[in-house]
Amino acid sequence: MASGRGFGLADAEAFRSTAQVFVEHAGRMGPGLAGGPSFGLLKEAAGGGALADTRTQHEAVCAFLDCLKRASGQGATPETYTFVAKCAEYDRYLDEKVVEFRANRREDWPSNAVKSDDNTTIAKVVDEIAGHLRSFSEPAQSYQSLVDYTQARIRSLMPTEIAGMRQEANISLILPFLEKSLPVAGDVAEFGCFRGILSVKLAWMLKALGADKHYYAFDTFHGFEIDDPAGGALGIGSFRDDEFDAFTFLTKWSRILPLTPVKGDATKTCAQLRAPLSFVWLDLDMGVLMDPVLRTIWSKCGPDTIIGIDDVGRPETPTVSPWLDGLLAAGALEMVFDSDRIAPNTFIRFVKKKGELPPA
Ligand SMILES: C[S@@+](CC[C@H](N)C(=O)[O-])C[C@H]1O[C@@H](n2cnc3c(N)ncnc32)[C@H](O)[C@@H]1O
Numbered sequence: 001m002a003s004g005r006g007f008g009l010a011d012a013e014a015f016r017s018t019a020q021v022f023v024e025h026a027g028r029m030g031p032g033l034a035g036g037p038s039f040g041l042l043k044e045a046a047g048g049g050a051l052a053d054t055r056t057q058h059e060a061v062c063a064f065l066d067c068l069k070r071a072s073g074q075g076a077t078p079e080t081y082t083f084v085a086k087c088a089e090y091d092r093y094l095d096e097k098v099v100e101f102r103a104n105r106r107e108d109w110p111s112n113a114v115k116s117d118d119n120t121t122i123a124k125v126v127d128e129i130a131g132h133l134r135s136f137s138e139p140a141q142s143y144q145s146l147v148d149y150t151q152a153r154i155r156s157l158m159p160t161e162i163a164g165m166r167q168e169a170n171i172s173l174i175l176p177f178l179e180k181s182l183p184v185a186g187d188v189a190e191f192g193c194f195r196g197i198l199s200v201k202l203a204w205m206l207k208a209l210g211a212d213k214h215y216y217a218f219d220t221f222h223g224f225e226i227d228d229p230a231g232g233a234l235g236i237g238s239f240r241d242d243e244f245d246a247f248t249f250l251t252k253w254s255r256i257l258p259l260t261p262v263k264g265d266a267t268k269t270c271a272q273l274r275a276p277l278s279f280v281w282l283d284l285d286m287g288v289l290m291d292p293v294l295r296t297i298w299s300k301c302g303p304d305t306i307i308g309i310d311d312v313g314r315p316e317t318p319t320v321s322p323w324l325d326g327l328l329a330a331g332a333l334e335m336v337f338d339s340d341r342i343a344p345n346t347f348i349r350f351v352k353k354k355g356e357l358p359p360a
Contacts, residue, residue: 005113006058012051018130019046038066062110082145090129143343157208167197181306186276192283193217203259218266221247233316267292283310287323330358
């Protein structure tokens with residue numbers, strides 16, 4: 001960024017990328033930031049609008065700085081938690097520099113130009129901020145945003161004794177989607193809960209958030225009863241942990257949480273579900289187990305039910321991905337989120353109902 005009494009752009013395309021990233025994230029923040037002339041100007045810059053002369057460049061940079069301030073005061077959504085926190089941090093940093101270099105008020109910059117003891121340093125600070133925000137386009141940032149959000153939710157809503165228990169599944173990728181499903185009417189079902197730690201954590205969250213929902217945790221509670229038909233690593237007895245006794249553990253928790261463990265072969269026991277479902281978590285590791293479960297609960301799922309599937313594409317569970325691919329290709333399901341796009345080797349997909357199931 002060049003300095004003078006106005007901001008000039010040494011690299012207009014780099015600034016355009018910043019504008020694009022900002023507009024994309026701000027779009028997920030709700031209506032608050034979407035209005036206003038500065039956001040309109042930034043959108044214009046993001047969309048390829050003129051940054052040709054120094055006057056429009058100055059206006060665009062000032063619009064960006066105004067949006068930064070406005071974003072700092074917004075409420076975050078799961079996807080924008082880190083983004084909003086960073087906007088606030090950068091905005092404060094710029095305010096500090098304004099004081100340090102005795103600059104005129106930021107509100108006056110668009111019309112009256114920048115007047116300070118050191119315009120070069122002020123321009124450098126703005127340049128750094130624009131660069132940092134560009135990095136939000138990197139996938140790792142989206143994943144970090146989910147991790148930060150989940151950790152913050154756990155810290156504020158869960159006692160440390162529960163938060164400290166370790167589950168197999170990646171809760172940072174699951175909790176934000178469970179929360180997204182809260183406005184959908186219906187209960188929650190987890191298939192393949194193993195020791196039930198995820199179940200306790202998510203049922204706790206339902207209660208803490210005041211959701212009118214019940215959590216059903218399905219498992220044989222003695223591991224797999226079949227071998228993987230494709231010769232994968234799992235077979236009869238895998239995931240058996242009699243010492244832990246997850247069924248008793250969950251039964252105890254069910255006294256204070258809206259939680260019910262359901263023991264037995266889930267391909268059969270899932271027929272006990274009566275109410276609609278708002279969120280489903282399928283962690284049965286094999287297509288031959290997931291398929292009959294999904295078919296049985298299909299009528300309990302609506303178009304907004306969020307269905308999560310774990311271990312898609314994991315080498316140890318070779319039948320999950322072909323099973324899901326078949327349903328996507330048949331138009332029965334549509335993809336909502338593919339975790340491997342933002343964090344390789346996390347193997348989670350969230351889908352929704354799109355059409356009808358193909359014949360079994
Ligand atoms: C990958 S583990 C689930 C891990 C768990 N979600 C966690 O985060 O700790 C798979 C689970 O599926 C269960 N399972 C396997 N076959 C089943 C069946 N037919 N019905 C119900 N559960 C089954 C196993 O007992 C095992 O606990």
